[in-house]
Amino acid sequence: MMVLLSLAVLAFAIVVLSFRTNKELPQGVVAYTKSVTNITSMTANCNYRITVLDPGKVKGHGVCVSSRDKPLITHMNFPSAAPAQRAADYMVKITGLKPLSTMYARSYVKVDTGVVYGNVVKFVTLRVEK
Numbered sequence: 001m002m003v004l005l006s007l008a009v010l011a012f013a014i015v016v017l018s019f020r021t022n023k024e025l026p027q028g029v030v031a032y033t034k035s036v037t038n039i040t041s042m043t044a045n046c047n048y049r050i051t052v053l054d055p056g057k058v059k060g061h062g063v064c065v066s067s068r069d070k071p072l073i074t075h076m077n078f079p080s081a082a083p084a085q086r087a088a089d090y091m092v093k094i095t096g097l098k099p100l101s102t103m104y105a106r107s108y109v110k111v112d113t114g115v116v117y118g119n120v121v122k123f124v125t126l127r128v129e130k
Helices: 003-023
Strands: 029-037 044-052 058-066 078-079 087-092 102-111 114-124
Touching: 003 078, 029 058, 029 102, 044 058, 044 078, 044 114, 058 087
Parallel strands: 029 114
Antiparallel strands: 029 044, 044 087, 058 078, 058 102, 102 114
């Protein structure tokens, strides 16, 4: 009986915490990192897609890059100059990379209530050509 009560309390806590977390996330905003292409020793292009219900609420979007597996906009940040649309594909050029480095990129969308991040894409820069 005590085990069932403990499981019920745990299930209730998970539901409550899940509801609180989902409520705090910006609704109607999706970022998806598609690919990293044209990789050189110091640059690359990152292709991504954002979907937003209200483009007027978008404060910025782009790609963040880091040698850590979960880049944040406080790391290397490459904002797009293109205005947000309801659903569109974008590309930003990533610069300032080091040769033969494993890097991680992910798209983001900034709104009043926070930042929505896309999935992470791993890539490796090339060696310097002589």
